[in-house]
Amino acid sequence: MTRLLPAQFADLEPYAQTWCRRTEAERWAVRAASSMQELADFYDAAFPRLEAAIEYCDEHPLDALPDDVGRLVELVHSVVMVSMAVEIFGQPKTVDSADAVLHRVREPRP
């Protein structure tokens, strides 16, 4: 299988297919469609690596990230997204949000 992440983060490779997502809308959709167990598994594996991942990405200029580093940034963004469910709400969906939606329609990349 093609490697998606830098070799130093091979331990996160099993999560890359699911969580390397270009947009917030995609990350939000994956979180909403995941079970709490799936979110916890990803969080438990990736959160302890977050600091190292950010430091690694910071060795590259933001506007010229190699593809695999860009995907690592996307994975970091996904850890942020999933941390809300795991650390704060204890469920994939925002507590008490009913049928409300809020679409992020413009954002910087990555």
Next chain:
Amino acid sequence: MTQWPKPPEGSWTEHYPALGTGTVCFDDSVSPEFYELEREAIFKRAWLNVGRVEDLPRIGSCFTKEITIANASVILVRGADDEVRAFHNICRHRGNRLVWSDDPHQETGGVYRQFTCKYHGWRYDLQGACTFVQQEDEFFDLDKSSCGLAPVHCDIWNGFIFVNLDARPRQGLREFLGPMITGLDGYPFEKMTEHYDFVAENNSNWKLFADAFQEYYHVPSLHPQQVPPAVRDPGAGFTCAHFQCDGPHRLVSTAGTRRWALPEECMYPIERVTRSGLVGPWETPDVGALPDGVNPGKVDPWGISNFQVFPNLEILVYAGWYILYRYWPTSPRSHRFEATLGFHPARTVRQRVEHEVASVVFKEFALQDAGMLGGTQAALETGVLHEFPLSDQEILVRHFHKVVADWVGAYRREGIGAVG
């Protein structure tokens, strides 16, 4: 909880005696008749913020704005002379919607060299002049020079683009904004050009949603998760440091806590690692001294100031980033909500992640407000209760509904005068 000093009258509300202290009726948020009055009395008269100059970065940059309640579609464009102009989005030939893509009811934008009507191919330049009529010699006494797009009054304050749909605006923009809002002159919005934009269709009246963002009394109850469980106080309240009203506009400032100076348990793990969270990035580029008007109450330590610009704009400023909210009514019981988070452009991945965290946290808690307010709308529509008490912490809610009533009242009185 810190007790902030109140004005000599004993309360913020009594400091503004015209507000009274009695109960407030929210029929203005359910009544279709009142909505019709707001259409004429407010949205066809007030200056309305439709975007920022960064949304029109170069010559030919353009976006359209659907202002449903005012039955208006407006083109905003930066002309060849670098001026920003506004036009009604209507072709002068047969009244077709001029600028749209795929669906004429949806907003659009991009960079244009000219505007070409999809219907019969009439063309207009970026300054609104009609430049081409297909088979011009088939027309009768047509003077192309008088076929320019219908202009809409447009002005810019501190990078905020405003339009006014009145034939003759009663006030210029700066006069309308008044000294409290223009106290933000010099706040470096133009440096915070990394924007995260959000939109939502909300099933509540536009004022009910604005109400939730102009008081903090609700925060401990509706958003208990903003405080980690280990340090969460079920009896917690929230007291704002400073309130101010100026004409139709309002302001509230709250004290700031230095998140990074707090004990570990006062933050979520994601905040500690990313050094960002509910109050945004912990550190932002130094922009020098902020204008005094950002913190007119001289709150120390200052955290945020939340400017409510009548009728439907909120500008929430932190020291190093800002948030905008706009509430566009679409029916008595619905509105389109827009939010923008503006940051200094990230220079590193770490800074980009800080902005991502702030943007994600913002959405989570805004969804709690949005989820609840559909219920508020439904409950008010039962018509069982009409009068509600408001606390001193909710002075801005009281002021907002009074200003709306005042503008509607002024419009009604003019109507009666005209008939007489």
